[in-house]
Amino acid sequence: MNLAHRVLVVDDDTEIRETMVEILNDEGYVAVGAADGYQALEQLRDPEDRWCLVLLDLMMPNMDGRTFRAEQLRDPALAPIPVVIVSAMNDVAAAAEELKVSAHMTKPIPLSELIQVVRQFCAGS
Amino acid sequence: MLQVAIDAVREAIVVVDASGRIETWNACTEQVYGYAGSELRGKPVQMLYPADDRAVRPIEGLLAEARERDRVETEQWQLKKDGTRFFANLVVRFVPGEEGVEPHYVTVSRDLTERWRASEERYHEDTKFRLLVENARDYAIFMLDPSGHVATWNEGAQRIKGYTAREIIGQHFSKFYLDEESRTGKCERELEIAMREGRFEEEGWRVRKDGTRFWANVVIAPLRDYRGTHIGFSKITRDLTERRAAELDRLSLARTQEALRLRDEFLSVASHELRTPLNALQLQLDSLHNLAAELEPKQLAKIERARRNATRLADLITTLLDVSRIAEGRLTLNLRRVDLGEIVHDAVDRLDESASLAKNAVVTSIGSDLVGMWDPLRIGQVVSNLLANAFKYAAGTQVDVEVKRDGGDAVISVEDHGPGIAAHQLDRIFERFERAASARNYPGMGLGLYVAREIVVAHGGTIRARNREGGGAAIEFRLPLLTTTKGSST
Numbered sequence: 030m031n032l033a034h035r036v037l038v039v040d041d042d043t044e045i046r047e048t049m050v051e052i053l054n055d056e057g058y059v060a061v062g063a064a065d066g067y068q069a070l071e072q073l074r075d076p077e078d079r080w081c082l083v084l085l086d087l088m089m090p091n092m093d094g095r096t097f098r099a100e101q102l103r104d105p106a107l108a109p110i111p112v113v114i115v116s117a118m119n120d121v122a123a124a125a126e127e128l129k130v131s132a133h134m135t136k137p138i139p140l141s142e143l144i145q146v147v148r149q150f151c152a153g154s
Numbered sequence: 155m156l157q158v159a160i161d162a163v164r165e166a167i168v169v170v171d172a173s174g175r176i177e178t179w180n181a182c183t184e185q186v187y188g189y190a191g192s193e194l195r196g197k198p199v200q201m202l203y204p205a206d207d208r209a210v211r212p213i214e215g216l217l218a219e220a221r222e223r224d225r226v227e228t229e230q231w232q233l234k235k236d237g238t239r240f241f242a243n244l245v246v247r248f249v250p251g252e253e254g255v256e257p258h259y260v261t262v263s264r265d266l267t268e269r270w271r272a273s274e275e276r277y278h279e280d281t282k283f284r285l286l287v288e289n290a291r292d293y294a295i296f297m298l299d300p301s302g303h304v305a306t307w308n309e310g311a312q313r314i315k316g317y318t319a320r321e322i323i324g325q326h327f328s329k330f331y332l333d334e335e336s337r338t339g340k341c342e343r344e345l346e347i348a349m350r351e352g353r354f355e356e357e358g359w360r361v362r363k364d365g366t367r368f369w370a371n372v373v374i375a376p377l378r379d380y381r382g383t384h385i386g387f388s389k390i391t392r393d394l395t396e397r398r399a400a401e402l403d404r405l406s407l408a409r410t411q412e413a414l415r416l417r418d419e420f421l422s423v424a425s426h427e428l429r430t431p432l433n434a435l436q437l438q439l440d441s442l443h444n445l446a447a448e449l450e451p452k453q454l455a456k457i458e459r460a461r462r463n464a465t466r467l468a469d470l471i472t473t474l475l476d477v478s479r480i481a482e483g484r485l486t487l488n489l490r491r492v493d494l495g496e497i498v499h500d501a502v503d504r505l506d507e508s509a510s511l512a513k514n515a516v517v518t519s520i521g522s523d524l525v526g527m528w529d530p531l532r533i534g535q536v537v538s539n540l541l542a543n544a545f546k547y548a549a550g551t552q553v554d555v556e557v558k559r560d561g562g563d564a565v566i567s568v569e570d571h572g573p574g575i576a577a578h579q580l581d582r583i584f585e586r587f588e589r590a591a592s593a594r595n596y597p598g599m600g601l602g603l604y605v606a607r608e609i610v611v612a613h614g615g616t617i618r619a620r621n622r623e624g625g626g627a628a629i630e631f632r633l634p635l636l637t638t639t640k641g642s643s644t
Contacts, residue, residue, distance in 0.1 A: 042430045042431075044430075044434040045431070045433055045437075048434040048437045048438055049437065051441075052438075055441060117429040117430055117433075118426070120486070122488060136429045136433045137429055137432050137433035138433060138437075139436065139440060140436075140440030140444070141440070
């Protein structure tokens with residue numbers, strides 16, 4: 030069993046963030062939310078936690094998804110954590126390629142797709 | 155001494171005897187006529203005048219007249235040795251005989267060619283200028299006397315203002331102004347400004363003879379003669395009505411374009427903003443639906459209805475976003491090598507639930523090996539839109555989906571057995587917000603076929619609608635197939 034089992038949901042929209050966290054928890058994953066890039070980096074650097082996946086929105090205040098990704102790749106401890114972009118932006122595919130992330134999804138995403146992606150990277154309990 | 159003086163003058167002086175023969179002459183004579191002295195002596199004076207021209211008075215007549223009146227002066231043509239003519243001032247004097255001296259004549263000729271040419275040139279210049287002004291059609295160019303009465307008129311003035319010269323010359327120029335403006339002294343003010351500042355110019359409404367208005371550019375300038383005396387005004391008027399209308403059109407077009415841009419920008423922002431909360435809603439509904447085993451059948455049915463409507467909402471938002479992308483030229487395609495059969499199968503499967511709800515039976519006939527460089531999501535969207543259209547307008551009928559090869563193209567047709575499309579609508583149903591039936595009877599924004607066409611066209615394909623012979627509508631689109639041989643891979 031992979032010890033890294035936490036999913037970090039990074040989205041500034043409280044409703045969608047809490048919905049995703051709640052659903053993933055229902056599905057047996059340990060999911061935690063972050064409202065921007067700063068909060069996300071802070072969470073990932075907590076030595077107590079091990080992460081299997083970051084679900085990343087792109088457009089956020091304070092620190093957006095792109096900046097977060099750049100910061101993440103600069104930190105050798107965080108760089109290997111897989112990132113999947115979840116955005117309502119039009120050119121998500123292009124952004125995904127540019128930011129070298131594992132996958133991308135365009136909002137609105139159906140539950141089944143969300144679960145399928147998380148299952149690829151994380152082991153449920 | 156006298157001879158020296160006579161030779162120095164610039165007139166040709168010829169002394170002719172009583173019988174009309176040349177007796178003596180001065181140096182200028184040889185230059186003017188081009189004869190050597192020996193060629194002149196004793197010759198008839200007629201040799202210096204053209205004989206065959208009725209406009210030229212015969213020299214013998216002039217001599218006879220001079221004999222009677224002592225002196226005759228005229229301007230007429232004379233003849234050089236080389237046969238060319240020159241125009242000259244000619245004075246013939248009769249010198250009566252005295253004792254021992256025969257009477258004789260003296261002719262004094264001054265070459266007027268230069269003066270004549272200069273005056274003819276000036277005449278031509280004046281004529282050209284006058285013709286230029288008189289015939290200018292696009293400009294009314296005319297003169298006012300110092301009190302503002304029309305003194306001259308041209309073609310352009312007649313054309314623009316409608317008066318003939320006979321009708322308007324002598325009338326005050328206030329006739330060209332709106333009543334309320336001429337009453338309040340506008341005309342006088344304009345002349346005052348022109349006098350004070352050397353020029354008056356404005357754009358404004360003027361009135362034609364028939365009472366209609368035109369938008370005019372007017373320039374008034376004072377005219378003075380060579381002594382500086384004020385003799386009136388020049389007035390040049392252009393009819394700018396059409397140009398003004400074109401400018402107003404341009405402005406209104408720019409405003410419309412700006413409004414369209416704002417609408418498209420709004421569509422883009424709004425559909426983007428709508429997606430996030432909708433996604434939260436859909437996820438919750440999906441999650442509820444996953445609890446199916448724990449729910450009452452009635453609860454489950456309500457959740458399913460809510461999910462369907464959330465999906466409809468999501469599809470509408472996606473369509474709006476597509477329309478705004480198309481309007482902004484941002485429809486991008488992720489082209490890859492794909493099989494059309496798979497795309498169409500997937501689309502039909504995806505709409506299975508909608509088909510059963512609308513009680514449509516979908517019958518597919520899908521050819522194999524139809525490979526092209528296409529965006530599978532977008533082509534799937536076209537097929538979905540055509541199917542959704544058939545389910546909407548031809549509910550309860552059979553819908554045939556056929557995919558086949560036709561030369562270098564793949565042809566996809568979706569045919570229903572519904573009421574068909576009115577003939578005058580066939581070309582219009584692919585336009586934005588167009589629909590084959592009234593909005594009251596069928597819901598929707600009328601954007602599905604528009605988006606379908608834009609996607610097909612972006613792939614280099616074509617789309618058209620027709621009515622089936624046995625009734626029902628058929629929409630068919632063609633996409634270029636890959637020309638590479640079978641088995642090549644990417």
